[in-house]
Amino acid sequence: MEARKNTSLKAKIQKLGTNLSSMVMPNIAAIIAWGLITAMFMASGWFPNAKIALLITPMLNYLLPLLIAYVGGRLVYDERGAVVGAIAVMGVIVGAKIPMFLGAMIMGPLGGWCIKKFDELFQDKVKSGFEMIYNNFSSGIIGMLLAIFGTYIVNPLVVAGSNFMSKGVDWIISIHMLPLANIFIEPAKVLFLNNAIGNGILVPLGIQQAASSGKSVLFLLESNPGPGLGILLAFMFFGKGSAKGSAPGAAIIQFFGGIHEIYFPYILMKPALIFAAIAGGVSGTFTFQLLGGGLKAAASPGSIIAIALMTAKGAYLGTFGGVLVAAIVSFIVASFILKADKSMDDVDLDAKQAEMQRMKDESKGMPTAAAAQQSVESYKDVKKVIFACDAGMGSSAMGASLLRDKVKKAGIADISVTNTAINRLQDEQGLLVITQAELAERAAQKTPNAMHVAVDNFLSSPKYDEVIANLKALTQISSEEATTPVQKTTATVTTANDVDFAKVTEVNFISHDQHKGTATMATELLKERLDKAGKKVTVKNVTINDLADNDAHLVVATQQAAKNLRLRYTNVQIVVVDDLLTSQQYDEIVSKLK
Amino acid sequence: MDLEKNMIVLDKHVATKNEAIELAGNLLVEAGCVEPEYIKSMITRNDDVSTYMGNFIAIPHGTDDGKKYIKKTGISIVQIPMGVDFSDDESSSAEVVTVVFGIAGLNGEHLNILSQIALFCSDVRNVAKLADAQSEEEIINLLKEVGK
Numbered sequence: 175m176e177a178r179k180n181t182s183l184k185a186k187i188q189k190l191g192t193n194l195s196s197m198v199m200p201n202i203a204a205i206i207a208w209g210l211i212t213a214m215f216m217a218s219g220w221f222p223n224a225k226i227a228l229l230i231t232p233m234l235n236y237l238l239p240l241l242i243a244y245v246g247g248r249l250v251y252d253e254r255g256a257v258v259g260a261i262a263v264m265g266v267i268v269g270a271k272i273p274m275f276l277g278a279m280i281m282g283p284l285g286g287w288c289i290k291k292f293d294e295l296f297q298d299k300v301k302s303g304f305e306m307i308y309n310n311f312s313s314g315i316i317g318m319l320l321a322i323f324g325t326y327i328v329n330p331l332v333v334a335g336s337n338f339m340s341k342g343v344d345w346i347i348s349i350h351m352l353p354l355a356n357i358f359i360e361p362a363k364v365l366f367l368n369n370a371i372g373n374g375i376l377v378p379l380g381i382q383q384a385a386s387s388g389k390s391v392l393f394l395l396e397s398n399p400g401p402g403l404g405i406l407l408a409f410m411f412f413g414k415g416s417a418k419g420s421a422p423g424a425a426i427i428q429f430f431g432g433i434h435e436i437y438f439p440y441i442l443m444k445p446a447l448i449f450a451a452i453a454g455g456v457s458g459t460f461t462f463q464l465l466g467g468g469l470k471a472a473a474s475p476g477s478i479i480a481i482a483l484m485t486a487k488g489a490y491l492g493t494f495g496g497v498l499v500a501a502i503v504s505f506i507v508a509s510f511i512l513k514a515d516k517s518m519d520d521v522d523l524d525a526k527q528a529e530m531q532r533m534k535d536e537s538k539g540m541p542t543a544a545a546a547q548q549s550v551e552s553y554k555d556v557k558k559v560i561f562a563c564d565a566g567m568g569s570s571a572m573g574a575s576l577l578r579d580k581v582k583k584a585g586i587a588d589i590s591v592t593n594t595a596i597n598r599l600q601d602e603q604g605l606l607v608i609t610q611a612e613l614a615e616r617a618a619q620k621t622p623n624a625m626h627v628a629v630d631n632f633l634s635s636p637k638y639d640e641v642i643a644n645l646k647a648l649t650q651i652s653s654e655e656a657t658t659p660v661q662k663t664t665a666t667v668t669t670a671n672d673v674d675f676a677k678v679t680e681v682n683f684i685s686h687d688q689h690k691g692t693a694t695m696a697t698e699l700l701k702e703r704l705d706k707a708g709k710k711v712t713v714k715n716v717t718i719n720d721l722a723d724n725d726a727h728l729v730v731a732t733q734q735a736a737k738n739l740r741l742r743y744t745n746v747q748i749v750v751v752d753d754l755l756t757s758q759q760y761d762e763i764v765s766k767l768k
Numbered sequence: 769m770d771l772e773k774n775m776i777v778l779d780k781h782v783a784t785k786n787e788a789i790e791l792a793g794n795l796l797v798e799a800g801c802v803e804p805e806y807i808k809s810m811i812t813r814n815d816d817v818s819t820y821m822g823n824f825i826a827i828p829h830g831t832d833d834g835k836k837y838i839k840k841t842g843i844s845i846v847q848i849p850m851g852v853d854f855s856d857d858e859s860s861s862a863e864v865v866t867v868v869f870g871i872a873g874l875n876g877e878h879l880n881i882l883s884q885i886a887l888f889c890s891d892v893r894n895v896a897k898l899a900d901a902q903s904e905e906e907i908i909n910l911l912k913e914v915g916k
Binding site: 698 | 879901
């Protein structure tokens with residue numbers, strides 16, 4: 175029990191990291207665009223251009239936070255959440271002098287969450303025809319309120335947090351414990367406060383120092399690319415999946431391009447890595463001091479090239495030594511963290527693989543041994559069920575309405591059942607995704623955190639009752655009334671007793687004018703049952719005139735039809751069933767056939 | 769939206785699933801719901817991911833791309849009492865379909881009726897009633913009952 179709690183806390187922290195990182199990751203392109211413009215065209219850049227440089231500040235202060243808030247809102251509540259998130263973040267952005275990444279990571283999801291809750295309360299009360307008005311005005315008004323809330327409440331809080339970080343750095347410098355400044359700097363960087371600290375505190379102080387002594391180590395504290403490089407290299411060797419694959423490119427952009435922002439999402443993914451950054455930063459700064467590293471002026475962006483250009487005469491050893499030490503230390507710590515974490519992730523991976531196997535088995539109609547005992551555990555977290563299909567137009571809508579009906583009838587509250595196109599699936603916790611078996615793999619890729627169930631029959635899958643039974647067991651609703659009583663008829667079926675099954679080589683259904691469809695379907699259903707049981711008896715759908723009158727033929731018919739048959743045929747064997755499609759007697763018939 | 773009599777055909781005999789889809793698609797075209805191109809999109813969609821729903825029904829509809837050919841929402845019904853196999857050519861087990869619902873959906877207007885169809889057809893005995901139906905009205909009435 176104790177161990178479970180630990181992992182769930184760990185899982186929660188990881189989930190938070192994943193959420194933060196999934197707000198930033200889709201916007202990496204924008205960060206790169208901004209970074210390249212900054213690196214190339216700023217006043218101290220490679221090709222200074224005042225006109226292009228006008229882009230830098232608005233992109234940093236507006237575009238990037240807006241994008242992050244938009245994506246953050248969308249993670250919570252699709253397009254509607256995204257728009258409200260973006261409106262909301264404006265309140266935080268405007269009037270702040272620092273780039274509001276942190277504010278965006280708060281306001282985006284908050285905006286999405288607010289409109290989601292609002293919709294849950296009111297959406298089904300909207301009269302048809304008023305949906306558009308409701309949708310637009312509710313988002314607009316909630317967005318407005320959140321923007322105002324952001325201006326007065328969130329903005330000052332984030333500014334205060336940022337000031338606190340700055341004060342901390344300031345204080346550490348004043349007590350001459352410079353390496354410890356990185357304890358504040360590294361976490362602040364990851365929250366995108368790097369420029370606030372770099373340009374706000376370190377650079378002004380550094381300029382003073384450089385004016386008197388020709389160089390300053392303060393310029394290196396924040397711009398040292400070593401810690402980030404170490405972490406990215408660690409991902410390159412010990413990471414996995416997309417993080418591993420994208421790490422080398424990120425390392426080049428970070429180390430040579432000086433765009434540190436690119437490694438922040440990697441830390442957000444595994445928050446423990448902040449210790450690697452801190453360790454790298456502290457030891458790097460310590461080395462700078464020990465070996466006398468320092469820059470003539472601010473290196474911006476913090477690329478190794480800019481740093482080399484700015485290094486004061488005679489300070490090369492100290493400067494490069496510090497960067498190198500920082501990279502090595504952060505690499506070692508990060509590798510250790512990634513490897514230590516791997517044991518757990520491997521379990522996750524194994525679980526995922528087992529899940530995939532299970533889905534494959536299910537899609538082939540094989541029974542799953544482990545499924546039963548696992549299901550109760552895994553259903554515990556399900557908050558919402560989404561049916562996914564290719565276009566979101568037909569099959570998923572049907573499945574969703576069926577399951578919604580069953581959920582309602584079972585008296586389960588608090589679980590929503592919706593449908594969507596598979597491409598619009600959003601990964602989240604507490605999600606159960608139901609798809610056609612063919613789409614199962616794609617769904618698993620889109621939503622690795624969700625539970626998956628694959629069905630090959632959207633209309634009458636036994637999976638539905640399984641899902642309902644599990645959900646119900648876990649929502650603690652009076653378990654007295656069984657969900658779907660399993661009807662095992664014990665009564666012997668007398669009608670089948672006087673049939674000599676040993677002689678039967680072919681089973682026939684009569685395709686009667688008014689029951690052609692039924693006969694076709696009954697034939698198929700019996701074929702399927704016989705197939706499953708491994709019996710080789712032929713099943714045919716024939717018209718009443720084509721029936722061969724001998725005892726190798728067994729006709730399955732209803733009471734009414736059987737009467738007519740007996741008038742016409744004498745030798746053929748007849749078994750009477752109450753229902754041609756779903757009769758319980760089929761079990762007995764199948765078992766007795768050869 | 770409601771089901772309409774002219775969107776239903778009974779007692780059709782077809783050899784292939786594509787023939788069945790074309791029948792359902794043509795009904796949609798004739799009723800002015802879709803451009804003829806939509807039929808191609810229905811076949812593509814069914815090749816990508818089968819629209820066979822189980823319980824002897826299939827609900828062919830277009831791809832995401834095909835949505836541009838939809839002029840208005842409509843559902844057509846093709847009854848195939850002798851059945852047609854909707855399984856992939858290579859797949860071994862037959863997926864026999866006796867009732868085909870052709871779907872053109874805009875803005876979710878079709879979801880209500882589709883949901884009724886789903887609830888109704890989740891009982892295979894109900895599908896048999898649709899497959900046995902002798903008139904268009906019978907089918908409309910059968911599906912109407914569900915809403916109540």
